[in-house]
């Protein structure tokens with residue numbers, strides 16, 4: 199993934215309040231962005247095509263670039279390009295990628311990032327042979343690792359932090375490749391769900407916190423042929439391949455597939471799990487099972503809990519499409535208020551560009567969403583969305599509903615207020631640009647011009663993502679609490695617009711938490 203964020207002088211002086219002036223509508227729905235999806239195939243005659251199908255199902259995790267590396271056992275060929283995977287991997291292109299082992303990557307790149315240069319998979323030649331990596335997540339303790347590696351002779355071909363992992367492997371002194379990989383992974387901190395390949399092996403690993411999902415599946419071999427092993431960021435990628443879900447890669451686990459079969463080892467068992475709860479709120483597809491739990495189940499439960507926590511008399515539940523739909527169904531089920539699609543999304547807007555900086559800046563919300571006057575006119579409407587990041591898009595949607603005749607517009611959000619940026623593979627604005635970090639819920643309600651506004655509580659969110667699970671997950675909730683599960687964070691990014699609200703030395707890390715320390719953070723959130 200991309201290197202740590204930097205804040206330019208221009209950015210450092212702006213606040214969320216300037217939003218209407220500077221925000222391109224490439225924050226189209228004012229959403230956070232996932233940065234990657236990864237895929238791997240071991241033992242299939244058309245491994246590249248299966249990888250392509252998997253990436254096709256993972257396209258929601260990144261739309262700017264895609265890549266596939268494939269091995270026929272002798273040599274590795276890779277191909278990367280800008281755009282959707284279906285635009286890059288046409289039939290003639292896939293025919294140039296023969297082999298039975300493959301890994302793939304789809305990526306969202308941040309502005310200013312050299313997008314094609316940092317497209318993945320990334321390949322490095324080493325004394326252990328060629329190593330190719332595809333990475334979802336963000337490393338946070340880069341520190342002097344890159345400098346140290348360069349002093350040791352490493353030549354970096356990208357500015358991506360993912361390359362640091364392969365360079366660490368290439369420079370490891372261990373004699374076996376699997377030991378080199380395990381040692382390297384234990385040296386980096388942050389979020390990584392990775393798949394790697396050599397000419398004849400596949401590796402899959404998750405960071406010890408287990409921030410990002412990564413699952414393993416299997417396609418049964420026909421007529422006694424050996425099985426095909428599949429790894430993917432989300433299980434929705436298995437369905438198109440008719441692969442059967444086997445299990446999640448565990449936090450801190452390294453899995454290897456070779457001609458000897460599947461082996462597993464742990465490079466870290468000490469760290470507390472902190473899987474990204476926002477995967478359940480927004481990123482992952484509802485038809486995926488992540489962290490051992492169906493996303494659809496979590497999201498519907500969020501809607502039900504939200505209805506119990508902050509019900510309001512109304513005539514119609516309207517989801518902000520598409521990500522608000524499942525929670526809205528849950529809200530309608532619990533409240534008994536009718537559900538309908540009062541906002542229609544145009545799915546064909548927004549893919550006419552390639553790189554973030556090339557986005558057409560005046561694409562308004564109106565080009566993406568249109569209200570259904572026949573449904574909204576004269577109705578008290580509850581809009582269900584999954585987040586308010588800067589607030590401007592929510593305000594436009596509220597105004598749109600009123601203009602279509604809604605008599606009241608209430609906004610309900612299926613997670614707590616987003617008050618702090620993410621450093622673990624999600625592209626978020628700095629704290630000063632997050633409306634909930636700088637305004638109270640009442641002030642946000644006034645800003646978006648809603649009749650009422652309520653968010654799901656943190657307890658309600660966690661309950662929704664664990665309810666009835668026999669072995670519940672422990673989640674990262676840092677963007678709602680400001681309490682980070684890792685030591686390293688970028689202090690500049692977490693300064694609020696109101697400079698005196700939190701000083702850098704008041705930032706609390708999870709391992710420094712006491713009951714006393716937690717309280718003010720929670721109060722900040724709610």
Ligand code: SF4
Nearest residue numbers: 474476620674676677
């Ligand atoms: S900070 Fe938020 S978005 Fe980032 S990993 Fe934690 S829960 Fe997920």
